[in-house]
Amino acid sequence: MINVTILPITDLKTKPGTPLARIMNERLARFATELQTYFQKQFVDEKHCEDLVVYLGYNSTYSVRWKIVNDVPEYIQDRVAKRCGNLGFIQWKEFDLYSYRPNLQY
Template sequence: MTVTVVPIIEPEPKPGAPLAKMMQERLHRIAEELQDVHLKHMETVEPIFEDLVIYVSYNSKYSVRWRIVNDVPANAEALTAEVCAKLGYIKWKTATINLFHSR
């Protein structure tokens, strides 16, 4: 199974917002670590030629949330949920991708 973790970030952080830049960098590191370390074992889960695509982002309280965005077997979803729960990430429950657009 091919695992891909995609960080969903604000496309253009507001100028002079060093915290926003730091949070985006942190989200990139979280995505890489989740894909390359914590979910590495998923590469051997049957069916081998399937894909597992996960989005990670922040919720309104800046907790890391995750969502599987494609159809995967129930065991793959359960294993992903277990790993994310151990890391303290919460399941993404809203139907929208990004709620942080402000004008």
């Protein structure tokens, strides 16, 4: 069985106490939970990969973007890309570890 982890990533530049930031962070956490549940069901019999880690975050226009951050087989990458694309998420082309941090509070 594959261990699926979907982590919402929040922007450090926003003020954490503002209502918009709270709503957007809750929305992102909900998307992460739903996506994690979906992929756990999809990959229940997967034996070629031990872990799938995906980061979800927002771009500057508040579109949800995603990025796989570990090595997985190409067919898993394709299934993640298809599901995220169907949800309207865009692929995260760049990743700056110094600007973003995981939001581990659900």
